[in-house]
Amino acid sequence: PVTGDWVALDAGGSVAAVLERRGAVVRRAPGTPTSPQVLAANVELALVVEPLPEPNLGRIGRLVALALAGGVPATLVLTKADLTDEDADGVAAKLARSVGVAAGVAVSAVQGDGLAVLSTMLMPGTTAVLLGPSGAGKSTLVNALLGAERQSTGPVRSADSRGRHTTVVRELIRLADGALLIDTPGIREAGLWDGMGDVYADVEALAANCRFADCTHAREPGCAVRGAVDPARVAAWHKLKREETWIEDRRAAARKREAAGESIARRQRAARRLAPHANDW
Structure with a gap:
């Protein structure tokens, strides 16, 4: 089983079967061209997280492609909106359109900007997954949505603005309103597996x-x-x-x-x- 799977248990409490998945984010397993790796299962929404002030359009497109290929709608989330002098919401909307995504939102976990808008996308009883590189602010975003310092966070390297892995396992987190959120380690490789979807x-x-x-x-x-x-x-x-x-x-x-x-x-x-x-x- 992977994070997000529904399973059937036997009388002893052991996993007897993994139920059929609906909406899965799958990439090509790193190091091999012929094996898949499921990043999250039974997901209704993929939040593609990319940091400002210099978002990587190619990486955004790849992550959106992984989500759409698995039948998972995607939303672009630009973090660290407080670090840019541009109109962060305008940048988010433009980049979202450029990768075929209907919605894009800019957020600042430090100032709280955009969190209310993002929260409306996380419906009670549904599951969303965070996809993005190390240092994008995924765990900081989770803490902001929770209103508590639950996830470990760390600084990015000043030399290249790249982050270190602070989240090392995929974790299913329940938010206060009943929405479920899967936090994932930073994605370094996002190889295609089931095509590009409609990106x-x-x-x-x-x-x-x-x-x-x-x-x-x-x-x-x-x-x-x-x-x-x-x-x-x-x-x-x-x-x-x-x-x-x-x-x-x-x-x-x-x-x-x-x-x-x-x-x-x-x-x-x-x-x-x-x-x-x-x-x-």
């Missing part, structure tokens, strides 16, 4: 109208994407498309090897059955 659905729709089926959206005439979509967003889409193709090829090769191995094993078993025994006279 680039708008780009895909435009690409279908290009004059050439193999349009690269760079110089070809009749391109419906170039000029209509931010070049950075197109580049991010291309990158994830290449990764999606790569992982599908690796998984197909693994399935082929597995099928070949099973075929060889069957032939070997058949040969052993047909072979004469040493004590046959």
